[in-house]
Amino acid sequence: MLLQQLVNGLTLGAVYTLIALSFSLVMGILGVLNLAIAELFMLGGYFGFAAILAKLPLPVALLAGMAGAALVAAVIERVGYQPFRDAPVVTPMLSTLGFSIILQNVATNIWGSDPLQLPDEVFGARFTLGPVSASAMQLTIVGATVVLVALLAFVVQRTALGRALRAVAENRDVARLLGVSAGPLTLLAFMLSGALAGAAGVLIGLHYAAITPYIGVEIGLKAIAVMVVGGTGRIWGALIAGPLIGVAEVMTTAYGGSQIRDFVVYGLMIVILLLRPQGLLGGARTEQGPRV
Amino acid sequence: MLEIRNLHVSYGAISAVRGVDLDIAVGEIVALVGANGAGKTTVARAIAGLLPYQGEIRYAGRLLKPNSAERNLRLGVALVPEGRGILSSMTVGENLLMGLYTRIDRDQAAADLADVQSRFPILAERRDTMASLLSGGEQQMLAIARALLSKPKLLLLDEPSLGLAPKMTDFVFEMVLRLRDEGLTVLLVEQKARQALKIAGRAYLMETGRVLTSGPARELLEDHVLANAFLGAGASKA
Numbered sequence: 001m002l003l004q005q006l007v008n009g010l011t012l013g014a015v016y017t018l019i020a021l022s023f024s025l026v027m028g029i030l031g032v033l034n035l036a037i038a039e040l041f042m043l044g045g046y047f048g049f050a051a052i053l054a055k056l057p058l059p060v061a062l063l064a065g066m067a068g069a070a071l072v073a074a075v076i077e078r079v080g081y082q083p084f085r086d087a088p089v090v091t092p093m094l095s096t097l098g099f100s101i102i103l104q105n106v107a108t109n110i111w112g113s114d115p116l117q118l119p120d121e122v123f124g125a126r127f128t129l130g131p132v133s134a135s136a137m138q139l140t141i142v143g144a145t146v147v148l149v150a151l152l153a154f155v156v157q158r159t160a161l162g163r164a165l166r167a168v169a170e171n172r173d174v175a176r177l178l179g180v181s182a183g184p185l186t187l188l189a190f191m192l193s194g195a196l197a198g199a200a201g202v203l204i205g206l207h208y209a210a211i212t213p214y215i216g217v218e219i220g221l222k223a224i225a226v227m228v229v230g231g232t233g234r235i236w237g238a239l240i241a242g243p244l245i246g247v248a249e250v251m252t253t254a255y256g257g258s259q260i261r262d263f264v265v266y267g268l269m270i271v272i273l274l275l276r277p278q279g280l281l282g283g284a285r286t287e288q289g290p291r292v
Numbered sequence: 293m294l295e296i297r298n299l300h301v302s303y304g305a306i307s308a309v310r311g312v313d314l315d316i317a318v319g320e321i322v323a324l325v326g327a328n329g330a331g332k333t334t335v336a337r338a339i340a341g342l343l344p345y346q347g348e349i350r351y352a353g354r355l356l357k358p359n360s361a362e363r364n365l366r367l368g369v370a371l372v373p374e375g376r377g378i379l380s381s382m383t384v385g386e387n388l389l390m391g392l393y394t395r396i397d398r399d400q401a402a403a404d405l406a407d408v409q410s411r412f413p414i415l416a417e418r419r420d421t422m423a424s425l426l427s428g429g430e431q432q433m434l435a436i437a438r439a440l441l442s443k444p445k446l447l448l449l450d451e452p453s454l455g456l457a458p459k460m461t462d463f464v465f466e467m468v469l470r471l472r473d474e475g476l477t478v479l480l481v482e483q484k485a486r487q488a489l490k491i492a493g494r495a496y497l498m499e500t501g502r503v504l505t506s507g508p509a510r511e512l513l514e515d516h517v518l519a520n521a522f523l524g525a526g527a528s529k530a
Contacts, residue, residue, distance in 0.1 A: 163390055167379055173342055174377040176361040177370070179394035179442065
């Protein structure tokens with residue numbers, strides 16, 4: 001029972017990790033909380049569903065969700081962030097909140113407010129190992145998350161593009177002195193962030209075999225909690241905090257009841273804010289400088 | 293190589309640089325000296341393209357645009373900023389690779405990286421160390437090495453001796469002379485005016501956003517009234 005809950009928690013945590021990485025990528029580089037990410041997650045789910053319903057294979061659905069969400073993220077960056085980049089940080093944040101509401105509204109008008117369901121037979125297979133059983137979809141979620149995080153880590157840590165992103169995150173003036181144009185990299189950061197959120201949307205949509213225009217709100221807020229627990233803007237903090245929150249949530253539901261689930265998740269976030277506001281991977285409390 | 297005419301830079305309502313004219317010829321070391329707050333750093337940052345400004349800055353006959361640091365670097369103007377500008381979340385090796393960011397000549401860039409590492413062996417030894425763990429002198433070496441990797445023709449050094457021990461300061465100034473001998477043009481912004489004037493060919497003395505006087509560095513050093521008033525006691529005895 002405990003092992004089974006652990007598997008379920010890790011599956012949920014994998015999705016939280018992807019969305020939290022999506023938040024952290026923009027937060028780490030620009031210091032801005034993109035509140036539209038929750039809706040990019042939702043839209044990614046719808047784009048992925050459209051591909052699955054068109055009988056396209058899962059990798060194509062995943063790519064469709066990522067590409068679609070990345071394109072919408074690009075629009076948000078151009079219209080909702082760039083014009084306000086020199087304004088107080090709350091201004092672009094409010095702008096992305098506006099986008100979030102608009103995107104939810106658009107989704108409701110296109111797909112309706114009722115859940116869009118997938119046929120039961122999609123990814124119905126289950127695998128059992130001793131007392132633990134996992135669906136093909138659960139394994140796909142964890143596998144896809146591992147691959148996407150590894151890809152992101154490779155890009156950020158090992159490529160010239162990643163170094164440039166980290167340079168902009170740490171010191172925009174120094175990055176400019178080294179020839180890095182912050183504008184295109186900002187757009188790229190938004191698009192990468194959108195792609196991660198879109199992937200998470202496809203995976204969670206397939207996991208529940210249903211999606212609604214409102215699915216982004218709750219999971220998006222949980223992802224923000226994951227980001228805070230991991231360390232705001234520390235993109236790798238989500239790798240620890242995502243599974244931690246996912247397992248905590250599932251265990252709480254299993255052993256304490258769903259009525260206290262959110263109390264535990266957001267309580268953990270508040271405890272971290274009180275005792276270690278820099279997050280689990282945030283370094284010393286007084287540390288200045290790099291965020292990524 | 294560089295001509296500045298009637299440069300004005302403001303931070304909001306505060307006018308930091310007021311009508312500065314400055315010239316640098318190819319292969320020169322020009323010192324820009326003056327007290328803290330005189331506007332020296334602002335001039336260097338304006339040339340590098342980090343600031344909006346009014347007036348004209350021409351480099352190699354080409355009019356530079358304000359606030360266009362990325363373009364200026366590609367044209368050959370590199371700034372080692374005050375405080376060194378080390379990317380502390382990266383290793384020494386990654387900082388050096390950032391110096392190659394604009395390079396498209398991969399083979400030559402790799403050769404230049406090897407050359408810089410032989411010039412600064414400590415950086416090669418500590419390639420995998422986080423840059424934040426280097427000493428002040430090593431960080432300054434890293435900042436200069438990184439700037440050199442972009443293949444600049446004009447190197448702007450802003451307070452390269454800041455926070456360094458005297459021995460390391462001497463090392464940095466000797467290196468500036470070597471770079472000049474290799475054909476690089478240098479604008480040296482320094483508060484340690486005496487030492488800067490010793491290695492510079494010409495100098496500009498700034499006060500409260502204006503150029504107070506300029507001329508051959510040796511003459512400024514030997515002007516007793518000027519040296520005692522602006523370059524610190526004993527400057528003229530150097």
